[in-house]
Amino acid sequence: MNIINRILGYLGGVLLYIFLFLKDEYLKLRFVGKGIPRHEKITDIVEVFRPTIFFFLFNLLALLFFLLLPQGKDVILIVAEDLRSFRPGPMFSLFAGLVVWSVVAEFGVRYKLYITDNSAFALTSERVEYRKQLQAFFSISYLILPFIIILISFSFVFFTTTRFDEIKKFEINWPFIVIFVITILLTQFLVRFYLDRKWIIGRFQKTYPELAKFFKLNHIEDQWSKKLFGIYNDYVFLVRKENVYIDRDWDNVRTSYEKFIASIKPFMNGKRPPDENGNQFPQDFVVKSEIPPQGFNKGDIEFKKSEFTYVLSEELTDDERKHPDSILVLNKKPFQQENKLYFKRKENENGYYRWVFKLNPAFYKTLHKQVGVIALGSLVTIILISFGFILSPEWIGSPGLVCLSFACWQGIYAGLLFLDARYKRNVPISFRWLLVAWVLIVSYINIDHPVRTTGSYETSRTPMLSHFQQWADNHSNSKKTATVSTSPYYDTAHPKGRTPVIFITAEGGALRTGAFTAMLMAALQDAFPDFKNHIYAYSSVSGGTVGVGFFHSIAYLDTASRPINFREVTRKFFLKDQLSPVLSKFFFADLLNNLWPVQFERFDRAVALEKAWENSYESIFSKTNTLNPFGRVFLSPENAAPTTPAWFINTTEVESGLQCYLSNVVPVTKGDAFLLNDERDIFSKKLPRNINYSTAMSLSARFPLVSPSAAVALNDKRVFHYVDGGYAENTGSKTMLEILTLLKDGLKNKGFIPYLLHLRFGEDGNFQSTSFLNEINSIAQGMYNVRSGYSRIYSESLRKMVEDTLKGCFINIPLPVNAADVPMSWVLSDRSMANLEKVIDQILAKGENGAPGKHPMHKLFLFEK
Structure with a gap:
């Protein structure tokens, strides 16, 4: 105590x-x-x-x-x-x-x-x-x-x-x-x-x-x-001339003033030589604190007792006309020109005696050492972190990276201030403005953030109708049979006559919806081991793509890691710090990328996020890149197999505004399905080489500012850029609507009943007034809310397609927590994950006496309409 x-x-x-x-x-x-x-x-x-x-x-x-x-x-x-x-x-x-x-x-x-x-x-x-x-x-x-x-x-x-x-x-x-x-x-x-x-x-x-x-x-x-x-300005010492004083009380100060003037006039007239330090300054008569320091006095003192004034040509004296050196002739015309303005030098009787001490910047030795250490230290730190030569970003952590970056860029700014102020007499252009101009030039000639490619295509894609036919044939033994469950929630599932086929849309929302999507699917897989065999297609956007991507990899691609507890490994993956690697590039390396005409992949924050996913998967399963699905090519034989679901990863093309997609199948235009498919299917004509699994996910999850747009250069020298899929439509409903439009005949003919899991970021937003600053706010809010409006329209169209046309089951599953409990970030705390798991448990909870619960998800548990 x-x-x-x-x-x-x-x-x-x-x-x-x-x-x-x-x-x-x-x-x-x-x-x-x-x-x-x-x-x-x-x-x-x-x-x-x-x-x-x-x-x-x-x-x-x-x-x-x-x-x-x-x-x-x-x-x-x-x-x-x-x-x-x-x-x-x-x-x-x-x-x-x-x-x-x-x-x-x-x-x-x-x-x-x-x-x-x-x-x-x-x-x-x-x-x-x-x-x-x-x-x-x-x-x-x-x-x-x-x-x-x-x-x-x-x-x-x-x-x-x-x-x-x-x-x-x-x-x-x-x-x-x-x-x-x-x-x-x-x-x-x-x-x-x-x-x-x-x-x-x-x-x-x-x-x-x-x-x-x-x-x-x-x-x-x-x-x-x-x-x-x-x-860095010249130091000026001023003494008022005697003519500025009036007669009243002048006699009281005349003696002292005239004695002072008599002492300094020899300096002014050049009759008194400089002292041993080269000074032509009456420092014997001035308090020590006002005497310029030794560093200023290197014979570079300018005494001024005159100034320029302006006159008309007719006001010039004959002597001034004979000695034009004292006249500044602006237009080189003869002096006889009437009413022309000229300038001449004359003594100002009511002004100042001025000693102008030219700056000697070497005087501030310690101050300049401090600037140098701070600026160079900041630059070295930025370079070391950019190349990853210090500590790993995950060890430093996001808050430490933010604080250190603030220090470094303020230090760089201090160094630029020094260059601009210290050398302003010799260099007329600001170093800061030169840097801005250089960044603009580099931006013009540079292909920003090119997408990471990895060799030629190894696997050809199957047209979607053929892929669905093969998938249906492989699942024919499941038709009209019960799905036996080892669920901790229910002991059995119930046969209902038609074979269920599951379609999943996953909304964007960074790691928030990514973790929700993956955790919910993992919990269903643990509850119903046959769950993954009934999934035919996903349409995912942004963070939802990350969630689908992780579940897809452990359920279909990484067979060597099974049997596993799906929920436990999913929890481990989404508790990994995937934000710090991005911030280490965002605040350090990517800013350096803007100063160089050629992009360094090592500095790209989008690539850093992709590698963070790869490293997170590797740390959980101890996989090398050759066995790590995130580090392998997207169009691999496993991903194109007929037993693997069709996956549409939605993204947005900047140049056309189209919602585009990457898929492991070939979309086919039929009726209203997949219009403009040649332009929207990126694998069709725009990506000449294969890309990693993580890179394909990244093209959808280009969250604004956190990740930049991805550049894809074509052979005809056009460059297309792709941003987050949520720019166009954030729920994946539009693409899923096209998928079901294409497959509706096949679903009916095969006796399938579609269950559509509509995984959402949250409930549709409440009404928000735009009355404040309406002229401006209406523009901004209108542009932003268009996306939400289209998402609602396509979600409703998708519901009508599933329930009315296909006689299936549309299950809307919003994440019922606010951003304070589970934030929209690329890293989640244990508390946020606990809140998320609590929601999952509530969705999967039993009703009274072990009966099915009331959540709409229970329709899927029992495979009933």
Whole structure:
């Protein structure tokens, strides 16, 4: 108990230290701002904040990702779940990325303000001091903000995922406690190391003097960085001329002023030679803090006492006409031209004596070392992660990758700022704009994200009508027979006269619907071992394709892995982290791809997702690529066999807007079935080579932003791009309607009764008004909701086809949980998977006394209409 009290006391002291430090900084800001009007304070706050907007956007993104999006909250929860399972890697990488992000953000903000703020010559001394304190306050805020965001995120996830009766359970809460404690300790460490002058001067600089020289600017460099004249601007020292003073009270200052002028005029007239440092400046008469530092004084001082003024040609004197060198002739015309404007140089009697000290950037040695280390370190980190030379993305985890990427790209931005500001005198074009122009050029000549092909076709596809005939013949021994069940839910199934044939549509929705689709089919397969023998066709979209793809592989392609517990291996697959490999490419490698005219497959985030599926399957079954269905070609002999269901993977062609598909059978145009088939069947004329099983799935699951469009180059130099199948129609109903239209005669002739499982992302959405900003909102909402409208139309058309025309059974199965319980992501926490399995169990549950339950799915259990 004493140890716990000491720990709690220490943590309380740490929190108090952080609070008091921030309070002191706030009180300093208030004190310096006393007497300044409120509107001027607001102006200064805006002017100081505006250069930091780029850095602030990263905090907004983190807030959106970790706190507002269900996907981000789920990956935050995964960090705690991994720690509970004694896998601390994601937690350590998260905090490492967090520390680097906060340090780079603080430095980047401070450096940007050093460069851009030159308000010292335009503001009163009070406002100058206020702005300096504002800059310090903003840099402190950017140092601490990342930790506050993560602390709030973990707190929110803890209180929204932990039930009230679990609050006191240490085995559930200890990972969150550890994370909270480490976050607080790291915040205190950074506050001390960067901001607490007592600790820095008293301990750090004395104990580690060489290290302190690098991490902290020396006194003179620090002083001149904060003068608010823009550190890469020339420094101007001004002395007002005596003519600006009026007679009143002039006698009180005349003696001192004339003595000062008499001392500096020899410099102005060139009568007094420079001192031993080459200075022609009255530094003996100026306070030390205003004397330009040694680094500025290398004989590059410009004294100015005159300026240009404009005159008309008739105002020029005869002497000026005889000596035209003093005149800037704009149009090279003779001076005699009347009413023509010219410029001439003259002394301004009421102006300033000005010494212009030309910048010597080498003066900021330590500051430039810091920029170099941060920028080059960020670039090296991006390259190492892009090539996979550090740690695996799964070990780092998604939150750590996000934080580390924020740090790296802010570091790159600081480096570009340095190039633009440091060399602006020698290079008239901005490096940042050159980079933007180069990206546009590369985008024009580059084939973005080409689809991954793998050799020529090894297996020819069978026309669909012939394939169905062969499939029906292979299942003739099942006609009019009962399906014996070893289900944990029912002891037997019941014969009902006609042989059931099952068709499945799987809606898109990332891993949410993918896991739901696969888990439900796996549970049915475990309950009814003959279930897979009654499936003839799937039509899948996006995440639904991933679910169908996994079930299809373990049920039909990987026969060596059976007998297996379908539900258990499916659970293992969908608990694998398939998001981190994508983020490692999205935030790092794929951005580098945009800078090079040739695409590197290793940098492609779509390929990373495909390989994540392959690796997940391999880790479960210990399969090599030659035996791993995900790593083999899609058009393999096993996938084209007559006992294998026909599978239509829906995608969307960008150039035509058509809903296209990849299939292991050849669709045949007949009546209203498969119109424009030559254009929509990608294997027909658009893919000259075979593709991997995972790549075929990926062409459908190109979730916006997470995955890019896939490019397919034809021999005639046309390039087609394919995006997520949900762009056109998200349920797979349209393609399934065409399948049943083609097969309706065969189904009736063979005595089959169709059961259609309509697996949905959720229920159809509720009404949402577009009255707010209607002129704009109607356009955006209209374009987005068209997809939902078409999905509903085709779903209803499919229902009428199944029930009215084919006298079959249409079973609509939406996922009855919200996005907070099972988010739409490419990684699922244990909690999300538990929520999903709970839904599966509810769907499969028995009724009272072992009777069939009331869920529509039970019609399929009994194979009855």
